Amino acid sequence: MKILLVGYGAMNKRVAQLAEENGHDIVGALSPTEENDCPYPLYDSVTTDLPEADCLIDFSHPTLTKEVLNSAITLPMVIATTGEKETLFDLFTEKAQSTPVFFSANMSYGVHIVTQLLENIAPLMDDYDIEMIEKHHNQKIDAPSGTLIKLLDAIKENARPDANEVYDRTQSTEKRDQKDIGISTLRGGSIVGEHEVLFAGHDEVISIKHSAQSKDIFARGALKVAEQLVNKQNGFYTYNNLYV
Template sequence: MKLLLVGYGAMNKRVAKLAEANGHEIVGALSPTEENDCPHPLFDSVNEGLPEADCLIDFSHPTLTKEVLTSDLNIPMVIATTGEKETLLELMDKKAETAPVFFSANMSYGVHIVTQLLETIAPLMDDYDIEMIEKHHNQKIDAPSGTLIKLLDAIKDKARPDAREVYDRSQLSEKRDKQEIGISTIRGGTIVGEHEVLFAGHDEVISVKHSAQSKDIFARGALKVAEKLVNKENGFYTYNNLGV
């Protein structure tokens, strides 16, 4: 494949390395900031006359992703940007009328499986309190992570539509309410990514946990999705309907 990268941060650098190792070509990188270590053609605007590509892979920032989604580009798009989820989903739905568009807040297939597990077991856990914990490296900007929001949405959609998220119990002086879902965020060191959902019941705790041991799992996931997406018709895709 000929791939256009949107953003050239840590994730797309890994995508580029793995892509070239597997015979794909990086035709350019779209980044509004100067990337002195980028060995590929660099473009600072979506209107700059981008090279032909079979697919683009976007690990960037909502601002840049919105520019791509509102542009005239109509090639297959793998979107892995987190933040401003509702706005981006609306724009992706529109772009999907003219291009195949895939979105996931986490490109790990393992996280997709965890999501499906939660959709299955959460409806069975009415008598359990739910606490969610996510851990990431000290350079991550957004909190909670897009992946935690993805897991939270799965629980709320399937089992707890009236749930109320609690992010800071230090501001409360009361017993835990049954509708609460506690959310804890940890930032430190070089933690790649860890997400855990605790179902705490009477004298027992059930835990569902995913630990990323390398960022390469996200890059590999994006490339695997791109290989599928280039053969798809226009439309909006996730792991649920792509057939990976």
């Protein structure tokens, strides 16, 4: 499989290494900034003559992702960019008319399983308070993480449509409301990624937690998705329908 990388940050560096270890070829990287450590042909614009490829894998930034989605590129697209979700989803839908497009805020299959668990468990937990905690390394710039938003959406769409998202309690002198979903964001060190959902009831707490031990789980996930996506018809895909 010939892969075009979109962005050449930490994640796509891991994608490149694992791809080559598994017999795939990296034909180039699309990046508007100069990447001195990139061993592959660099392309600074979506309007340049890009190399022949079977798919692209995008671990970049919403700005670059939007340029790709608005371009004439029709390669199957694995999108792992987080941020500006609503804008990107509109573009996903439009682009999916001309090419297969896959998106996940977290490429870990384990996070997909946790999401499905929450979709099924949350409706059973009406009498429980919900708190969500996410932890990442000190270089992550967005908060809360795209993965936490994904998990939050699973809860709200299936059980708590009227939930109040609470990010700061320092200015409140009132008791916790049953509709509150507390969201805590931690940044420090080299934490790859941890997401925990607490269901706190009377005399018991149920915790659902996912811990990433290495960035490789996201890179491997993206490659596995790409291997499936190149054989799909045009359309918008997530983990919920990719393997159907």
